[in-house]
Amino acid sequence: xxxxxxxxxxxxxILVFWYAAAVWMNAPWQNTLxxxxxxxxxxxxxxxxxxxxxxxxxxxxxxxxxxEIWNATMGLEFTSRRSLAYHGWITLxxxxxxxxxxxxxxxxxxxAIIHNDASDRSLxxxxxxxxxxxxxxxxxxxxxxxxxxGLTGLVPKALISMYLSFFPVVVGMVKGLRSPExxxxxxxxxxxxxxxxxxxxxxxxxxxPFLFASMKVGIAIxxxxxxxxxxxxxxxxxxxxxxxxxxxxGQTIQIWAALFIAAGLAAVLVAIVGSAERVVxxxxxxxx
Amino acid sequence: xxxVVSAEHLGLTFPTGDGDIVALSDVNLTIEKGDFxxxxxxxxxxxxxxxxxxxxxxxxTSGTLxxxxxxAEQAREARAYGYVFQAPxxxxxxxxxxxxxxxxxxxxxxxxxxxxxxARTLELVNLSGFEKKYPWQLSGGMQQRASIARALAxxxxxxxxxxxxxxxxxxxxxxxxSELLKLWDRTQKTICFVTHSIPEAVYLSTKIVVMxxxxxxxxxxxxxxxxxxxxxxIRETPEFLEIAARVRDGLRAGHSYDGDLx
Numbered sequence: 001x002x003x004x005x006x007x008x009x010x011x012x013x014i015l016v017f018w019y020a021a022a023v024w025m026n027a028p029w030q031n032t033l034x035x036x037x038x039x040x041x042x043x044x045x046x047x048x049x050x051x052x053x054x055x056x057x058x059x060x061x062x063x064x065x066x067x068e069i070w071n072a073t074m075g076l077e078f079t080s081r082r083s084l085a086y087h088g089w090i091t092l093x094x095x096x097x098x099x100x101x102x103x104x105x106x107x108x109x110x111x112a113i114i115h116n117d118a119s120d121r122s123l124x125x126x127x128x129x130x131x132x133x134x135x136x137x138x139x140x141x142x143x144x145x146x147x148x149x150g151l152t153g154l155v156p157k158a159l160i161s162m163y164l165s166f167f168p169v170v171v172g173m174v175k176g177l178r179s180p181e182x183x184x185x186x187x188x189x190x191x192x193x194x195x196x197x198x199x200x201x202x203x204x205x206x207x208x209p210f211l212f213a214s215m216k217v218g219i220a221i222x223x224x225x226x227x228x229x230x231x232x233x234x235x236x237x238x239x240x241x242x243x244x245x246x247x248x249x250g251q252t253i254q255i256w257a258a259l260f261i262a263a264g265l266a267a268v269l270v271a272i273v274g275s276a277e278r279v280v281x282x283x284x285x286x287x288x
Numbered sequence: 289x290x291x292v293v294s295a296e297h298l299g300l301t302f303p304t305g306d307g308d309i310v311a312l313s314d315v316n317l318t319i320e321k322g323d324f325x326x327x328x329x330x331x332x333x334x335x336x337x338x339x340x341x342x343x344x345x346x347x348x349t350s351g352t353l354x355x356x357x358x359x360a361e362q363a364r365e366a367r368a369y370g371y372v373f374q375a376p377x378x379x380x381x382x383x384x385x386x387x388x389x390x391x392x393x394x395x396x397x398x399x400x401x402x403x404x405x406x407a408r409t410l411e412l413v414n415l416s417g418f419e420k421k422y423p424w425q426l427s428g429g430m431q432q433r434a435s436i437a438r439a440l441a442x443x444x445x446x447x448x449x450x451x452x453x454x455x456x457x458x459x460x461x462x463x464x465x466s467e468l469l470k471l472w473d474r475t476q477k478t479i480c481f482v483t484h485s486i487p488e489a490v491y492l493s494t495k496i497v498v499m500x501x502x503x504x505x506x507x508x509x510x511x512x513x514x515x516x517x518x519x520x521x522i523r524e525t526p527e528f529l530e531i532a533a534r535v536r537d538g539l540r541a542g543h544s545y546d547g548d549l550x
Contacts, residue, residue, distance in 0.1 A: 181377075183373050183374075183375055183377045184377055184379065186345055186371075186373070187371070187373070187377050188394075189344075189345060189364070190343055190345070190364065190369070190370075190371040191367065191390075191391045191394045191395065192364055192365045192367060192394075193394045197394050201379075201390065201393070201394070202379070205379070205381045206381075208381075284380075284381035285380070285381055285382075285383065285422035285424075286380075286381075287422075287424050
């Protein structure tokens with residue numbers, strides 16, 4: 001109870017603030033509507049309810065967003081072009097594929113970097129430079145470019161996700177694979193262990209905490225990568241497309257619903273990585 | 289008697305930005321099979337460096353060094369020694385038995401041999417029953433005993449120990465010292481033991497090598513006349529105190545060489 005109470009308090013505060021903000025932000029348009037309809041001296045309670053029930057509000061009320069999410073997931077066939085579950089799945093599959101690619105690439109680069117001084121010096125500047133380019137500029141080039149050579153659908157989007165998610169994995173794993181102390185490495189040398197054995201019996205297990213920390217960041221930005229990539233290919237579907245069409249048509253409720261689905265997906269994905277981490281920690285005897 | 293370790297005119301110089309640091313100079317030493325040799329001296333006297341040179345963790349810059357008639361590198365590749373570091377250096381993600389199994393896995397022992405050796409060496413260091421515990425669940429003294437078990441698990445006749453009990457309190461240290469003597473007696477291994485404690489060196493050793501800093505050199509080699517069987521109260525006997533006094537003299541002589549102690 002002592003843990004639930006603060007959480008509920010904050011949640012309640014956010015809802016109160018949100019409803020209040022909705023009244024305030026939707027009021028000008030509601031006044032216009034009421035003036036056109038010849039309504040005067042609308043009591044505040046009725047007026048507030050009006051602002052929470054507009055078709056295209058500046059700020060939709062929470063229950064409107066929740067209703068839209070419900071209708072667009074449970075209320076529609078999964079295959080419907082308007083189903084958020086369908087679009088969510090498209091984004092999720094690109095996210096997962098990109099995350100898998102990104103993690104593999106990140107780990108691979110980290111292994112190359114720690115085993116070879118030359119690759120450390122030659123790769124690291126490019127890896128850092130890659131992240132200074134705005135993804136919003138790169139995504140259309142990659143999606144359109146690959147589309148021109150006939151590669152469309154999941155893979156181009158997954159590549160954008162990979163482009164973002166490999167970076168925290170490289171940085172984290174270089175640090176993690178270098179985390180064993182000298183004394184632990186010396187021990188391996190006294191056994192005349194091969195570098196393969198040093199890697200699997202020492203460096204890899206020592207890097208686990210770093211890997212999971214990196215993957216939590218990686219999977220969240222992987223989702224962002226997928227959404228940004230979708231903006232460049234409206235025909236492909238996905239939450240990014242719902243955001244785009246929503247903003248073209250002023251469908252703010254649709255935008256907010258898609259945003260919430262994306263945020264919820266990211267939270268679930270990070271939580272899944274977190275539980276995988278706990279399973280691994282338990283197997284590695286980490287002090288609870 | 290065959291020499292397990294033989295050093296002739298051994299020198300080691302570390303080049304640094306501030307000029308060269310002489311860690312060892314003209315060290316001559318022979319260690320026979322079954323010896324318990326202690327290296328004692330103040331910090332920076334090169335005792336750890338000498339041990340690491342035997343282990344091929346440092347390369348000498350002059351002189352010759354042979355271990356069982358081989359070069360240090362060949363001896364390391366032949367897994368001729370077990371090394372116990374100042375810290376236990378247990379891998380935290382492995383249980384105690386898996387830590388002891390580490391060298392056995394690397395050296396390719398079969399599962400059955402591993403199980404047999406784990407049981408035998410843990411029994412030797414009085415850690416039977418702690419196989420499934422993780423290092424953090426054990427006290428510092430127990431962790432260091434586990435690291436000794438790990439060094440004993442494979443068939444190295446030479447045990448190199450670098451201040452293994454330096455971080456432990458006096459009571460645990462006394463206990464582990466007498467355990468180590470029993471273990472030495474039972475296993476017939478050759479032990480090289482680095483310490484900066486005079487009583488520890490005298491209590492444990494058949495041979496005490498006194499070293500002095502800058503440059504690291506051997507100032508005295510004392511053959512102990514104490515019997516192999518050593519109860520803890522041997523430390524009050526006149527014979528023990530006499531050897532301790534000679535070690536202390538050796539250390540002082542090493543210091544006055546620097547001119548900073550008259």
